[in-house]
Amino acid sequence: MNLQSLLFMAGLVICASTLYGLRREHIRAEYSIGWLAAGAVLAAAGLFPGGMQAVSAGLMDVQAGFLIGAGALLAGLVFWTTRLVSRLWDERVMLAQRAAILEFRMRRDNQPKGIEGEMESE
């Protein structure tokens, strides 16, 4: 398998995985755009090395250029995803804590003497 075929296959796998994730609702639509774009670029680089030659003419070997470009794009996406997941994780924890505390206080308010009552009496 040469580099062109590898690029094309990698592009297809990325696009197919992203579409599958979209279909099964494992990935949000807005986050799929970058992955689809990366997959399309990789597949195009594998399919049309001649066409891509014009874009990267004089810079470096066309496949290597696109491989580096796609790699950089993927790295950027992973970094952005990490930031997103981190933020979502923090928000999830905050929401879960808020929900648990509110539920606790509602439950206590419905009892004759809640923990606040105990504390007030001390």
Place this chain on the structure above:
Amino acid sequence: MGEVVRSVHEAAPGVPVIVIDDHSSDRTVAVAERAGADVVRLPVHLGLGGCVQTGYKLALELGCNFVIRVDGDGQHEARDIPRILGALESTGSDVVIGSRFIGGQGTGHEMRTSAARSIGIALLRRLLASITGSTVHDPTSGLIGVNRRALEVFAREFPLAWPEIGVLAMLRRHDLRFHEISCRMRQRRTGKSSLTAWKSCQYIFHVLLYAFVHVLRVHAAPGAKR
């Protein structure tokens, strides 16, 4: 869990006991409530850091001036709770840690550990000393008392992953004073220690990571005290 709650009630009568249930699938909630605790039920599993911070947030909302955190595995002696509270009041410290590793020979407070573990702990102490500015004998203690000032800080900001180390890094960053007192420890009654050999390696890695993050944040915060 039931025994832990009952022993806390006996050691500190009249003091509210709140159990944070980390979305457990066993009978923790029922057992704790039957023993006389108020239970906060987390809707999803958050891990140790998320759990402890939930307790701090609730305590702050309820207007508590002091909070003593006790692990639910029954390793701590509830009789040490009044001593932790006393130390918070008498020393003026913001955080008081119940330590297994201080107390001196013959007091019965010192904890027996293997040679390998002792070496690991000694190494950790040195690393953590660079973060906190002073030696912490028992960085993984689950018996910790905090006053209102520390409570306000921890309710706002608390490390979710590896909270034991993260908290120690926070002490210095927020200029919180801490104090250690000797406490008795028993073999755990329920559950297993989370510190396996692999976790111990991760632990040391995270100590180094937190030391680095601590340095970054201290220098990033305008007007922050070292």
